[in-house]
Amino acid sequence: MWARYISFFILSASMLYLVIYSIIFSFKFSLTAFFLLLVFGFSILYAIFTEFKAIKKSSKTKTTFNFLSLLCVFGGALSTYFLNIYLSQGSIIAASLIGIIGSIFFPKYSLPIYTGAFVGMISPDFSHNFYHICAACIIAGFIYELSKEIFVGAGGKLGTIAFSSWLITYLIFDLTLLQSSFNYQIGYELLLISFIGAITTYVLYNYFSLDPVLSSALISLIGALILPVIIPDLKNISPSVIMAATFAGMSSKKRENWYKMILISFIVPIFFTCSYCNLGGIGGKLGTIAFSSVLTIDGIFILLKDISYKN
Template identity: 35%
Template sequence: MQKAIWTLGYVILVVMCLILYTAGLYAAFDANHFFTSSVLTIAIVGIIYAMKKEISLNLVSNYETTKFDINDFYNFLSIIIGAVITYFLSVELQLGAVVAAGAVGVLAALLVPKLGAPLYTGAFVGMASEALLSSYIAIIVAGAIAGIVFVISKIVFNGFGGKFGTIAFTGCVVTGLLTGQEFLSAEIPNVDMMVKIILCSVIAGVMTYAISHRLGHGPVMASGIVGLIAGLVLPAAFPESGGSLAIMAICASFAGMAGKHRIPNEKYLALAALISALAFIYTNPYMGGAGGKLGTIAFGSVIAVRGVSDIFANLSKTEGKKEVSPNPSLL
């Protein structure tokens, strides 16, 4: 029974990530954008490879020894609390989703660091559009679903930036479907805007990673700082495009939350941020308004980079073995 529960947590994260990335790939193909189609295809291959590897690394090796405890209940409640607070700040105080989530992340890291991760996960739920989740009851339901997924997925994909967002995305999508609300949709931006989004993503992602690891502030604080700054500065500095750039910045900051054992340095993170930007652009028409969508984009990008790098590492090992293999004709 316990193995089935841990497996369900794994499957949920895999399915949500692949659905979103497949939608982005479809949009790129439909627009006849060869470069993005190629990048997202390679990314999906990397995602599938890394996700398959995760089964043996963590799912199979840890499912017998990992138990539920009182901390799981605290994490569950924290996600609901984080969701409600963020939604209140975003909708009632009209701070906007990016500033609200960034503020909750920073305060959680400062005041209750042990619960920083679940509170920030809840913040992603609370980023949901009022058009999709229009009441606190809906936010609480989404938070509760996310809380369950958080608990049952605790042994897999740890250290991959964006995991918490994917958990939140699950809660928001399921709640949106249950309430019969329509997801929002937006057009793919023009080339000029695409360039701005990509640059913003790389800068924000690398900054988050550096604040987390180089300065030692940890992933929640790092992402919260970058999100808060982006939400306050970019809309004011760029009235026409700043809102979208702020959303991209906090999205990339989720990728920047990756652990060093998953993403070893800023160069790999910059590549993940590039993939995040492309996925962000080409999933614009799909599943908009769901909190956690940005995190799911980041999650896929980090997994893709890890997966593709592992594929190349294995190919290099195989080539090395071939080079040192004895010549059968000499035996």
């Protein structure tokens, strides 16, 4: 039981860290976005509180630890890192390729491999060394195993695990995260890209029984290859937006129905835009954006359900 509480706290705190930064930036970016994100933040807190209550009510079975999953996280991270940094394929193409390979050849361990791939999605401009990568891999592997029974079926959870591992590594080694400027607006293009990424992944996974990792990685790879050509003005961000959306689309239909997924797909670009300038360079941020979007809609629907139940 303690493992669930530890992993719950780590994932929740890491996500809220990103959300708070997004709220702060949105105040400078747009007052409308600021108040909207405040609502989203309260909704996320309500969803987190509901998840916490579910943990307390859950059975007290011991959490088993699979060290092979830890090795898969390592393998996914290092192979993605090699493709990303040394072969200059970029983080999105690298992680997508590793996700596809892991899903096809090692389907039983595709989830930890994909989690590791997110750890390896770091920017070449981010100041780090090999020991930092190893530290993040170990932390991510342990969080992955400890969190298997929390936030079940929520898209973006794997990326949040990777993001959490890098935040902890950042705090331990006093690393410097990247800051950047954002010169885009939340236009219909970003909303459409996110909608396509989330819904196609969700449909492939939940209605065509495709592996969730393969569903996400395949759409992410296609998006990374064709979107910069189709929409050259958004070539620097469109692959990231569609990949973040595919992570949201990895949600199980037992947790998110199709109309909730549509709403989630419209939340993703908002969090993406408002978090773009901060906490850059480390892996897992796109997944955390997706996770925040999923819990935003979860919290709203849970709150509405609780209100209607009381009435």
